[in-house]
Structures are given as structure tokens and as C-alpha cells.
Amino acid sequence: MADGEMRVMWCEKPNQVEVRRVPIYEPGENEVLIRVAYAAVCPWDVRAYTGLSSSVAFPRVLGHEVSGTVASVGSKVKNFTVGQPVCPDMIVKCGTCKACRSGRSNRCRRLTFMQFRGGYADYVCVPEQNVFPLKESTTLKAAAFMEPLACVTRGQTLLELFPGSIELVAGAGPIGLMHMQVAKAFGAQVLISDPIPERLEMAKELGADWVINPEKEDLGKRIQQISPGWGLDAAVVTVGSARLIEQTVPMLAPGGKLNIFAGVYPKDEIRLDPNLIHYGEFSITGSADSTHLDMFHALTFIESGQVRTEPLISHLLPLESLGEGIELVKNHTGLKVMIQVNGG
């Protein structure tokens, strides 16, 4: 590679990705240039890559779950120094719209994606306000989970768990396994369900109280054994399935709360008996993306060891193998696919 050049994984149009060499970004006065260590592949990246998301414009460079070290800083950047380990938030929120002002910057009306400067590249460049410092003791591999864990933390916060609450986590993929750990950190007891035995094994290893394969065992009966005459204080559906939401709501206990964490595609509808919600005083919530507060909490979970993210990595691939990584996530192979860009 020539001096002053970097690799980016360029997507000219959906389902196409190639390595391109471009000049290394010059950070603006308030920006931080970050040398990418790790960039994870997320189901959102897969959806965007395949062109199924109408809000995603092409050409683009994908990748938003990133960790790395500061390579250089703009003239007005005061709080970061070269070589410092960091995680960037790859979406710039406007900070002034009604969503931002009301504490919901995750729903910003005027957000900017790093369309040509995504994380599947040697470098990313973001405003200083989007950079989170890491402790030296935190591995860059673990920290690359900041963004998805922030989304998870946001969803769990909405469930208002109390110590001893019983929660069902439906789905034991990387996201479900993070939900389970955050719920445990909040003091809940967790039953986690998934049809894939290896995922249930990992759930046990990471501290699940109970695991169940719903294709082999009746979930309703199991919940009645765990919580006789009561039910679930909380539940989160981490897979995009309307049927799963319909099945979960009747298992809630009085005052029970459900979080619809995953978008459902193709679009679908749910049919629920409104009396269940009325007499049960249920709360059905949704959560999407995350704020900087959620990211702060996520990093605290990673740095304290209360949420273990590194064991969720099933594949570590070089940058040029991004296409292969996307295929793995598309086919639900393994758990988290991590692209090792410059990480050692």
C-alpha cells in the first residue's frame, strides 16, 4: 500500500463489496482519526448490504461496531491523544432536534451516517463528541461490542427489573446472550430460549439460570415450573418474529413488561387479546438503537466484566474477508463475526 493510503471495503451497490485504496482521511478541526482495530458484523449490516433497507444509500462503506486507537486529532480536539484506545459512535446526531432534546438522540430526526467512512476500513474519522475513551485494561476486541451492547442495555432498562425478577430472553444469538448478561447484572433471574443447542451451551457458560430449546420442550410448562401461578416479570424478544411476540405476551405475570427488541422483516402483524394487556397491566415496549448514555453504560458493563463479550466471537476474519463474514451472519452460522482490521 502506498504511503498515505488506506483500505476501505467499498460497496458500490447492494451485494457487492471490494477492497479499494483511498487517501487516509484528514481529520477536521473537531475530528478524531481512529485506526480501526476491530469492526464487528451485525445483522443490520447484512440487511443494509443486501439492499433491503430503503434508508441505506449506495455507494457506501458499512461497519458501525468499531474499536481502535487514536491516530491523529484535529487542532481543536482537547481530550484525546494519539495512541489512546477508543470506541467511536459511527452515527452523528444533530443534538438540537426534538428527539435529541428530549433524551432520545437514538431517534434523531437529522442524523448523519458515515456513508463513505464506515468501520470496515483501516481508519474512521468522527467528531470528538462521538469518541468514547477506553481503559487500558479493556481489550479492543471486547470493546468493539459497545454499540450493540448499548442497544441491549437500552432495551433492558425499559424492563425496570428488580432483583429476583424472572425474565425470558427469547433468542440466544450474540444479542440475546448480551441481554441475558445485562438482566443478570440488574439482579434478574433469566430463562433463555433458542432452538440451537450450541447457543444454549454458551448461555449456560455465561450464567443463564435456565435454558430451554422450545422445539423440544414446552415453554409455557417450563415457565409454570419456574414461577408457579405467576409467570414472567419481563421478557425480551430478540428475534424478528411476530409469532414469538404473540406467544410471549400471555406468559407475562401481572405487571409484566415485554420489549420488542428486533425489527420484524418482512413486515408482519401481531394479533393479541387486548384483555390480556388490560387486566394484566402489561407494558409492551420497543427499543431501537442507542444514545450516548446507553453507550456509556455498555462500556461500564464491558470494563467491569459484568458483561463478557469476547466469548461471543465465533469468527475472526481479516478485512478482505468481509464478504465471507456477511454470508456467515446471513446464514446464522456461529455467533459474532468479528473483522480483525488492524487489531493484534
Ligand SMILES: [Zn+2]
Ligand atoms: Zn449493530
Ligand SMILES: [Zn+2]
Ligand atoms: Zn437530533
